[in-house]
Amino acid sequence: MGYDCQIFTGNINRPLAEEICRLLDITLGEAEVISFPGGETGVQIRENVRGNDVYIVQPICGNGEFTPNDALMEILILIDAARRASARRITAVLPYYGYARQDRKDRPRVPITAKLIGNLIVTAGARRVLSLDLHSNQIQGFFDIPMDHLYSINVFGNYLMEKGMENLVTVTPDVGNIKMTRAYSELLDAPLAIVDKRRSSETQTEVLNIIGDVDGKNVVIIDDLISTGGSLVEAATALRKHGALDISAVIVHPVLAGPAVERVENSILTELVVSNSIPVPENVQNGKIKVLSVASILSEAIRRIHNDESVSTLFGHVHVEG
Secondary structure, three states, X not given: OOOOEEEEEOOOOHHHHHHHHHHHOOOOOOEEEEEOOOOOEEEEEOOOOEOOEEEEEOOOOOOOOOOHHHHHHHHHHHHHHHHHOOEOEEEEEEOOOOOOOOOOOOOOOOOOXXXXXXXXXXHHOOOEEEEEOOOOHHHHHHOXXXXXXXXXXXXXXXXXXXXXXXXXXXXXXXXXXXXXXXXXXXXXXXXXXXXXXXXOOOOOEXXXXXXXXXXXXXXXXXXXXXXXXXXXXXXXXXXXXXXXXOEEXXXXXXOOOOOHHHHHHOOOOOEEEEEOOOOOOHHHHHOOEEEEOOHHXXXXXXXXXXXXXXXXXXXXXXXXXX
């Protein structure tokens, strides 16, 4: 091709962007992303991007030092800087799409913030969006530009198959996550069970029943994100009461807010496997929490987009949607 592929990132998850670049055998682009004394974000791209294919890698999340709102402003300003520097095409790579749970009006006078985020990204100058394991598939429809929705099922599925757990049951802790859990069930050739629960408040849920047979089985709970960990620990406790033996969890996005880490470490879970879509401090990884990299998925998708190849074939025979 007659134009180059360049990758830039902000301050939220630089190690993931660097790993993506290593897999693509390119150097991470040089960009200064700072906070001014007044708290405003300042950006300067320090290399020529004119006519090039530019990818901005940035999850919309916090990392201990920066907040999700900082992350959002960084990627918006990076996109605007690249657009004003005459980049040929700008792709926003969002390993974690923050605000995704605010994707509908479920109460009077509330916003649809997930749609607002999409509008901001497009207005800033992105002409394509790449994201991983969205909280709901409908977010794809919030964009009038190409939106590639990637799945980490092959990364986690391979890990589970290598463990060789016998008598396994995949469990969804939420009815809305059945399709994804069924995909894991088919990949692992394991039956599926459902934790039937209701939400009693914004932060609390109540398990009502377990649909499916988990008695005397090893179970793995499948979900897209863990925030405070309350629902996960409740689900694990309910599964144990129904006779489950080894209980582990595969959850893609480790928001790990508030008491989440402590709850996981003190729970009956044997292991929580997450991705590096959101940075996890190294000291947290010494216990039950294990981190798998999704850089291979994102780098291959970037390579295919840059070369105008199919992205959907990344998933092979695994049927995730529908």
